Amino acid sequence: MAHSSGRSLAASLLLIALASVLPMVLQPYGIYLLSLWAVYTIAAIGLNLTLGFAGQMSLAHAAFVGIGAYCTALLGAHGVPFPATLLAATLLAYGVGWCVGYPALRVQGHYLAFVTLAFTTLVFLVLRNEAWLTGGIAGISNIARPRLFATPTAYLRLCLAALLAVSLAVWWLLRSPWGRAFIALRENPIRAMSLGVDVRRYTLLAFAIGAALGGIAGAFYAPLVQYIEPSPFALGFSINLLMMVVIGGAGYFLGPFLGALIAVLLPEWLRFLHDVYLAFYALAVILLLLVCPTGLLGLSERLLAQRGGRPAERADA
Amino acid sequence: MTPLLQAHDLRRHFGGVQAVNGISVTVNAGEILGVIGPNGSGKSTLFNCLLGQIAPSGGQVLLDGRDVTGWRPCDLNRLGVSRTFQLLQVFPQLSVLENLILAGQEHVGSRIGRLFGPRDAGLTASAERMLARFRLQPLAHARAGGLSYGQQKLLDIAMAFMAGPRLVLLDEPAGGVNLTMLGGLRDLLRAMNEEQGATFVVIEHNMDFVMSLSHRVICIAEGRIIADGPPAEVREDARVIESYLGT
Ligand SMILES: Nc1ncnc2c1ncn2[C@@H]1O[C@H](COP(=O)(O)OP(=O)(O)OP(=O)(O)O)[C@@H](O)[C@H]1O
Numbered sequence: 001m002a003h004s005s006g007r008s009l010a011a012s013l014l015l016i017a018l019a020s021v022l023p024m025v026l027q028p029y030g031i032y033l034l035s036l037w038a039v040y041t042i043a044a045i046g047l048n049l050t051l052g053f054a055g056q057m058s059l060a061h062a063a064f065v066g067i068g069a070y071c072t073a074l075l076g077a078h079g080v081p082f083p084a085t086l087l088a089a090t091l092l093a094y095g096v097g098w099c100v101g102y103p104a105l106r107v108q109g110h111y112l113a114f115v116t117l118a119f120t121t122l123v124f125l126v127l128r129n130e131a132w133l134t135g136g137i138a139g140i141s142n143i144a145r146p147r148l149f150a151t152p153t154a155y156l157r158l159c160l161a162a163l164l165a166v167s168l169a170v171w172w173l174l175r176s177p178w179g180r181a182f183i184a185l186r187e188n189p190i191r192a193m194s195l196g197v198d199v200r201r202y203t204l205l206a207f208a209i210g211a212a213l214g215g216i217a218g219a220f221y222a223p224l225v226q227y228i229e230p231s232p233f234a235l236g237f238s239i240n241l242l243m244m245v246v247i248g249g250a251g252y253f254l255g256p257f258l259g260a261l262i263a264v265l266l267p268e269w270l271r272f273l274h275d276v277y278l279a280f281y282a283l284a285v286i287l288l289l290l291v292c293p294t295g296l297l298g299l300s301e302r303l304l305a306q307r308g309g310r311p312a313e314r315a316d317a
Numbered sequence: 318m319t320p321l322l323q324a325h326d327l328r329r330h331f332g333g334v335q336a337v338n339g340i341s342v343t344v345n346a347g348e349i350l351g352v353i354g355p356n357g358s359g360k361s362t363l364f365n366c367l368l369g370q371i372a373p374s375g376g377q378v379l380l381d382g383r384d385v386t387g388w389r390p391c392d393l394n395r396l397g398v399s400r401t402f403q404l405l406q407v408f409p410q411l412s413v414l415e416n417l418i419l420a421g422q423e424h425v426g427s428r429i430g431r432l433f434g435p436r437d438a439g440l441t442a443s444a445e446r447m448l449a450r451f452r453l454q455p456l457a458h459a460r461a462g463g464l465s466y467g468q469q470k471l472l473d474i475a476m477a478f479m480a481g482p483r484l485v486l487l488d489e490p491a492g493g494v495n496l497t498m499l500g501g502l503r504d505l506l507r508a509m510n511e512e513q514g515a516t517f518v519v520i521e522h523n524m525d526f527v528m529s530l531s532h533r534v535i536c537i538a539e540g541r542i543i544a545d546g547p548p549a550e551v552r553e554d555a556r557v558i559e560s561y562l563g564t
C-alpha cells in the first residue's frame with residue numbers, strides 16, 4: 001500500500017512517453033500546451049511532496065516557480081548557459097524554501113497557509129516594484145531557449161526529459177526512508193519525534209525540496225514562454241497549483257500528472273463558455289471534491305475497491 | 318554506579334494546576350519500575366517532562382548522570398530512550414511492517430546514507446523478528462489502521478522496542494488489552510528485561526499486571542510521590558490505599 005507503488009511510476013512514465021510522440025499529430029499550440037503540462041507537473045510534484053506527503057500546507061509555490069523563472073531569465077540575459085541557470089534556480093529556490101519552512105515549525109494548517117500566502121504576496125511585490133532588477137510590470141522579454149532546443153518540439157522534449165528525471169528522483173525519494181519519515185510527519189509528528197524522527201529537519205527538507213522542484217519548473221517555464229512578468233506568479237497560481245494537487249489526489253505519486261493535465265486542458269475545452277468559464281471550473285472542482293475529497297486517484301481507488309479489485313494503489317512508501 | 322535516569326524536583330503546572338509538583342525519582346539500569354496513582358495525578362505529565370515532550374517548569378532530568386532537561390524527544394530517542402503513549406499512536410496508513418521499519422530507521426547510518434541506501438534501511442529482518450515476538454507475523458502487510466485495538470496496542474509497544482532501546486517508558490500498556498493477551502504481554506516484557514537488560518518504567522492502572530511485573534513501584538498523588546518500594550509494600554501502604562486503591 002503505497003501512494004508511490006511501482007505501478008504509479010509505470011503509469012507516469014507511460015504518460016511522459018505518450019507526450020513525447022504526440023507532437024507528430026499536434027499543432028504548435030498543442031505542443032505549447034503539452035510543454036506547459038510538463039512544467040506544471042514538475043511544480044505540482046514539488047507541492048505534492050510538501051503538502052501531500054509531508055502534510056505541510058503551502059501557498060508559497062507560485063513564488064518558488066517565479067524565483068526559478070526570474071533567476072533563469074536574468075542570468076540567461078547575461079549570457080549564462082541554461083544548465084548553469086537551471087542549477088542556480090534550483091539552489092536558490094531550495095535555499096528560499098528552507099527559510100520559508102521555519103514558520104512551519106511553529107504554526108500548522110490554516111495559520112501556515114496564511115504565512116506562506118504572505119510570502120507569495122511579498123515575492124510578487126518585489127517582482128513588480130523592484131524594476132531595476134526584475135523589469136517591473138514590463139517584465140523580461142526575449143528569453144532565449146538553449147540553442148539545441150530552440151524549436152517548439154525540441155523544447156517540449158527537453159521539458160519532458162526534465163519531468164522524467166524529476167519523476168524518477170522523487171519516486172526514489174518517496175520510497176526511501178525519507179518518504180516514510182515525511183509520511184510520519186504528516187500522520188503523527190509527535191509519535192514520529194518519539195521514534196527518533198527529527199521533525200524539524202524533515203519539515204525544512206520537505207519545504208526546501210518542494211521549493212527546489214518549483215524552481216526547476218520556473219527555470220523551464222521562462223524559456224518556454226520567452227516573456228515573463230510578475231502576474232503569473234501571484235497568489236492565483238499558488239491556488240491553481242494547490243488545486244492540481246488536490247484534484248489529482250494529494251499524497252498520490254500520480255496525482256500531479258493528472259491534476260496538471262486538467263489544469264491545462266479544462267480551460268481550453270471550456271473556452272466556448274467565455275465569461276462563465278471560471279464559475280463552471282470552480283463548480284466542477286467543488287463537485288469533484290464533494291464526491292471525493294481525496295481527488296481523482298482517491299475516487300478511482302474507491303471504485304476499484306467497490307468492484308472487489310485490489311484496494312490499495314494508495315500505497316504509502 | 319550512576320543511575321540510568323534521575324529526576325530532581327521536577328515540576329510542571331498548567332495554569333493553576335500543579336500536574337507534577339516536585340518529583341524526584343531514580344531509575345536504575347535493569348529495573349522495572351511501576352508507576353501507579355489516581356486519574357489526573359500527573360503520571361503522564363511526568364513521562365512527558367522526562368522525555369522532552371513538554372518542557373518542565375522546574376527541576377532537572379539526568380540520563381546516565383548527564384543533564385538532558387529540555388532535550389528534544391528525537392535526540393533522547395537516539396540515546397536509547399523510547400516510549401509509548403497513553404493513547405494509541407501507530408501510523409494507520411502504513412503497513413504493520415512499515416510502522417516497525419519507521420520505528421528503527423532513524424537509528425541506521427546517516428540521513429544522507431538512508432536516502433541512497435536500501436528502502437527498508439536494512440531493517441526487514443529485525444522487524445520480522447519483532448513481529449514474531451509479538452505474534453503479529455500474519456499481519457505484516459496489513460494496514461495498521463485496520464487492525465483490532467489490541468493488535469494495534471501490541472504494534473505500538475513493538476515499535477518502541479525496534480531500535481533496541483536501553484530505557485522504555487510505557488504509558489498504560491495493558492489498557493484495553495484482553496486477559497489472554499495481558500499474560501503474554503507481561504511475559505514478553507519480562508523476557509525483554511531479562512534477556513536484553515532493558516529498563517522499563519510502566520504506568521498502569523491494572524494492579525495485578527503492574528504488581529506482578531515490577532521490581533519496584535511508586536505511587537503518585539496530586540503530582541507528588543507518596544510511596545516508593547517493593548510492590549507488596551506499596552500495596553499495603555496506608556496512604557496509597559487511602560488516595561488510590563481505596564475501596
Ligand atoms: N496539556 C495539558 N494542558 C492542560 N492541563 C493538562 C495537560 N496535560 C495534563 N493536564 C492536567 O494535568 C493533570 C495531570 O494529568 P496527567 O495526564 O498527567 O494525569 P495521569 O496521572 O496520567 O492520569 P490518567 O491516569 O487519567 O492517565 C490533570 O489535572 C490534567 O488535566
Ligand SMILES: [Mg+2]
Pocket residue numbers: 360361362403488
Ligand atoms: Mg495518563
